[in-house]
Amino acid sequence: TDVKKIAVIAGDGIGPEVVAEAEKILKRTEEVFGLSFETEHALFGGIAIDKKGTPLPQETLTVCQSADAVLLGAVGGPQWDNNPKELRPETGLLGIRKELGLFSNLRPAVVFDCLKDASTLKPEVLEGTDLIVVRELTGGIYFGEKYRRESAQGEEAIDTCAYNVTEVERIVRQSFEIAQKRRKKLASVDKANVLETSRLWREVVNRVAVDYPDVELEHVLVDNCAMQLLRRPSSFDVIVTENMFGDILSDEAAMLTGSIGMLSSASLGEGSFGLYEPVHGSAPDIAGQGLANPIATILSVALMFRLTFGYEKAADAIEKAVAEVLDAGHRTADIAVDKSQAISTAQMGDLIAAAI
């Protein structure tokens, strides 16, 4: 059979624990579906700073580049927060995105039935919410020139936000295509009443839209979008936006589902290569105690199967197994109503693997 190579980056905090469960799932799908994976582990983030003196060692990049997909746990922790820029986990994150050409970050925000009550939103408002934020990931103010200079008013800091037509067009086309396979609605978010990059963004969206007449397009200003996500979350299908706005809005959207510990994400480039990771962070406070919920990482494997490998059946099986185990009432501590009944990270992984 066709052997797929997966670079596995456990990272920091709860990263290694949740990734270990996702690897159980990989093994299980090999048995059940006759798939075949070759995994290679690599150091990244805080642990790479500690062991290799840099958050993104060249060998890690090489491992990723020779893989078909990357599975990432989580990176970061307080011990690296005051490091100089080149020795911070985030710098590794920005670096890996850029180096691997991952220009598109997909963050589905869905509501898990068993977690409906975990949202701070009223259930009737949340009802039917199933949206996906497509965030541009390698452009904008994140990657523009940054510097300091002296000014008459004291030291001055500058960030530059730039977007060219090619960068906007590829992510916008991808978003229209995702919308075509869903409910055929696309909201493009910008600040075209103030920013030049947003005006270019909107021009490109309007030009590209002509090729997707079946998709209903709306332009939403970013401040208004922050409001509408709260007011009518279920009315959104696909939201596409630039890097900085996407960072803010995708977190807002994830939080309002109440299911943030269960959400997975994909970062894609040209072709089928992708990096998959849970939306949640490295949660250093609960690391190493078997308390973490591995579901978001396990669902990231399902996303990988679907988007990079085209293993639809196996992806469905993983998602069904997760639903089954939750329906049977099993919960890790973060989502348990009665914490004394909570099962461990490994127990959750085992149950889901067994249910496949």
Next chain:
Amino acid sequence: TDVKKIAVIAGDGIGPEVVAEAEKILKRTEEVFGLSFETEHALFGGIAIDKKGTPLPQETLTVCQSADAVLLGAVGGPQWDNNPKELRPETGLLGIRKELGLFSNLRPAVVFDCLKDASTLKPEVLEGTDLIVVRELTGGIYFGEKYRRESAQGEEAIDTCAYNVTEVERIVRQSFEIAQKRRKKLASVDKANVLETSRLWREVVNRVAVDYPDVELEHVLVDNCAMQLLRRPSSFDVIVTENMFGDILSDEAAMLTGSIGMLSSASLGEGSFGLYEPVHGSAPDIAGQGLANPIATILSVALMFRLTFGYEKAADAIEKAVAEVLDAGHRTADIAVDKSQAISTAQMGDLIAAAI
């Protein structure tokens, strides 16, 4: 007595209607408290584009500059949305902020008891929410250099985000001082793990914090803040942030109170001068029908009394009058449960004036 000069800018859409009610309140406080106001009306926004060919005519600026405070209704509407930049209402807004040196925008987000249920958040989450977003208003990416250029990847647009120490320090000091008079908690929001302007921002905040040891300071990343506003809105007291982040977060915060139609805001510079306006927009769809809710604009007058004139008693009286009228069950259409019982814009203004 001391005559205070107020520049009145009715603007577009429902602006003239809600401002007319606020003027009733001014008159009433003259009678009841022996105050004295001289109001001067000026054209601004869409109506100024139509009548004067520019959203911010020089004479409007002069009227504002010779006044002690400005009362603004709302600007904008679909008929100007596709105009070139210099003929758009927003350009007037940015211009007036810059020209009048209004570097600080205060947006209190409070929950009105009678509107608790209007929020999409669960009442128990919202309970006790009373925060204020202090948004830097004349710097950052809004006012940085903007241009286009050709690149190998097609046309490219650039926006520049700049902040100097002076700009950051004045708004941060003001925020600490506001926090001192409230619950003594300040959340400074930035993206210091990515942006150079945010790193400068955070340095200044930490330096200034030494002068306010009684205020509890937390640094919150902007993406995390978008989440925490949803998760624990009542834990925030004062939030200070830069222009673009403040635009997004203040709208999110306003919306989650459920009271967005009732919120007022102040834009301040050095000294006591200020511009006061409702948080809501020009609502062209209901303009001219007596359907608009004038309460946000009336409460903007209370804010003006308190922050610019130091008329504490009269400010209290306005706020008490609003509460009384609402407690008595009077509602404009936007906040009425039974729309058939709704009263008009003018009726609401009359009732509040009478209650003072």
